[in-house]
Amino acid sequence: xxRPAEAxxxxxxxxxxxxxxxxxxxxxxxxxAWLSGGVILLGACVIVSRTDLLGRVRLALEAExxxxxxxxxxxxxxxxxxxxxxxxxxxxxxxxxxxEILGAGDGGLxxxxxxxxxxxxxxxxxxxxxxxxxxxLMRRLPRTWPLIAxxxxxxxxVAAVWLPYALSVGAPTTxxxxxxxxDGLVRLIGATGIPAHDVLLxxxxxxxxxxxxxxxxxxxxxGPGLAxxxxxxxxxxxxxxxxxxxxxxxxxxxxxxxxxxxxGCFAVAGFAAPLARLIGAKGVASPAEAEALPAxxxxxMLAVSGAWLAGAGYLRWANVRADAYSLxxxxxxxxxxxxxxxxxxxxxxxxxxxxxxxxxxxxALTGRLRHAMAWKAAHGG
Ligand SMILES: [Zn+2]
Numbered sequence: 001x002x003r004p005a006e007a008x009x010x011x012x013x014x015x016x017x018x019x020x021x022x023x024x025x026x027x028x029x030x031x032x033a034w035l036s037g038g039v040i041l042l043g044a045c046v047i048v049s050r051t052d053l054l055g056r057v058r059l060a061l062e063a064e065x066x067x068x069x070x071x072x073x074x075x076x077x078x079x080x081x082x083x084x085x086x087x088x089x090x091x092x093x094x095x096x097x098x099x100e101i102l103g104a105g106d107g108g109l110x111x112x113x114x115x116x117x118x119x120x121x122x123x124x125x126x127x128x129x130x131x132x133x134x135x136x137l138m139r140r141l142p143r144t145w146p147l148i149a150x151x152x153x154x155x156x157x158v159a160a161v162w163l164p165y166a167l168s169v170g171a172p173t174t175x176x177x178x179x180x181x182x183d184g185l186v187r188l189i190g191a192t193g194i195p196a197h198d199v200l201l202x203x204x205x206x207x208x209x210x211x212x213x214x215x216x217x218x219x220x221x222x223g224p225g226l227a228x229x230x231x232x233x234x235x236x237x238x239x240x241x242x243x244x245x246x247x248x249x250x251x252x253x254x255x256x257x258x259x260x261x262x263x264g265c266f267a268v269a270g271f272a273a274p275l276a277r278l279i280g281a282k283g284v285a286s287p288a289e290a291e292a293l294p295a296x297x298x299x300x301m302l303a304v305s306g307a308w309l310a311g312a313g314y315l316r317w318a319n320v321r322a323d324a325y326s327l328x329x330x331x332x333x334x335x336x337x338x339x340x341x342x343x344x345x346x347x348x349x350x351x352x353x354x355x356x357x358x359x360x361x362x363x364a365l366t367g368r369l370r371h372a373m374a375w376k377a378a379h380g381g
Contacts, residue, residue, distance in 0.1 A: 007373035011337045012349060012366060020349055026101040027348035030094060031355050037090035041301060044086055045294035048079060050280035058290045068139070069132045075290040076131025077124050079297060084123035088116035102346055131293070138269075138288035146265035153265070154258025161254040166214030171207050173200035173221055181222065184231035185238055189220060192242050192329045196220045201227055208343070209234065211241040218245055232335030233342075236326055240336070243325030249318040257311040264303020272296045315361040323371055333376035340368050 012020075048054065054075040061071050092112040099112075137145045164170075176182045176199040185199045194211070196218040202210070207223035220242075226234045244250065272287035276295035284292045326336055348355060349365040356364060363371075375381075 004370060004373040004377045007376065008337075008366065008369040011341060011369045011373070014341060015344065015349070019346070022102050023346050024348040024350075026098050026346065027351055027355050027359065029101060030098055031352075031358065033090065033094040033097070034358060037087070037094065038301075038305070040086055040090060041083055042298055044082055045079075045298045045301075046279045048082065049276065049291070049294040052281065052291070054079065054290045054293055055281070068135065071290050072132035072135040073128045075293050076127040079293050080124045080127030080131075081120070083297065084120040085117075087123075088113070088120055091116040091119075104346075135288045135290075138286065142269070142286065142288075146262070146269045150258075150262030150265035153261045154255065157258045157261070158251070158254045161257075162214075162251045165212045165250045168212040168219040170210060170212065170219075170221065171202045171204040173202050173219075175199070176201040176222060176227060179227075180231045181227050181229070181234045184235045185220060185222065188235050188239055188242070188330055192239075192246070194218045194220070194242050194245060209237050209241060211238060211245045213245065214251075230335065230338075232332040233339050234335075235330040236332040236335035237339045239326030239330030239332070240319075240322045240339075242329070243322030244318065246325065247318065247321060249315070249322070253311050253314055253318070256314050257307045260307035260310045261303055264300060264306065267303065268296050268299045272299055275299065309357055312359075312361050313357065316356070316363055319362045319368075320371070323368060324375075327372065327375040331379070333372040333379075333381060337369050337372045340365065340372070 057075050057078060058071045061067055061074060092109060092115070095116070096109045096112040134145075134149060137149065141148065176185070182199050189196050189199070195216055196211070196213075198220070200219065200221045202221050202223045205224050207221065209223060209226050210221040211218060212221075213219050220238060222234055222238065226237065268287055272292050272295045273284050275298065276284040276287075276289075276292040279295060279298075281291040281295070284295075286292065287296055323336065327333060330336075344365055347359060347364070351360065351364050362368065
């Protein structure tokens, strides 16, 4: 083994081997559960389509005259109820088994089920509110609706993910107390040229560190844990987060997700009707029909998965860059390795490429430690 690889292995060895093995088993299980869950949800859409469940809802509601808004709401609710209930069941089984593998507390299925079931009502409500106007838009503007709906979704993602970050909405803070951690971070602000005026201390112990902002200003926050620890660790992690700030990673991540959802809307416009006919709704001519909803749901689920894969892929790349930024400006490879290890989320330390693509927003632990140790060796460490 080369010297950096040995150093990385030494960092990795600080995590007990049984924990690393359990993490691999948990990641393997979650991957299998995700695939099976996807097949179950897609299968449910096919069954709803083949049994013409939504067509029957339409016939019952439209016996006297067409009521597209009411039918859209009812069909959307029913399909959302079926899919959200299945999703809650899949999530509960996935999470309870994961907790069991990791030996983490009470993985009880009943408790997980109650937790997951809380998402059903909001999903059904959202379908009731969103399906009728979306179907109306599809009927009114069959060509341009994907652009309108996709742009709205993108704007919503940016507003929900990036805007709070740009406005530095977060836990309450006070000025950080004087000391080596504060001094180290003030030097880091000077070295990077980040437009922050002070180092702030979050009063919430759950806060680790944060660098947020936009529009030419930045807010640098450390949590109480980091503030009381070694300055090298605070500098390493804050340097990493500064890397995200400098590269606008949160905005780009939001836009990447939004763009894939926009493509998803165009895919619904182009493929939902033929897909609906393929899975049993023979008479469907437009994605705006109630009977086309299962096909619309299939394409939207694939689009959401695609948006996540693209967003996570961007973040993995951005996190390599943020680690490099931290090493360049903070120059604390051991601090970075230590923080990376402390923040380990009990995912496999060396996953398969498929597992990494699906579950990881940061490169796996082994690769990140190697990167830090390679930098250390190259800089005389
Ligand atoms: Zn990061």
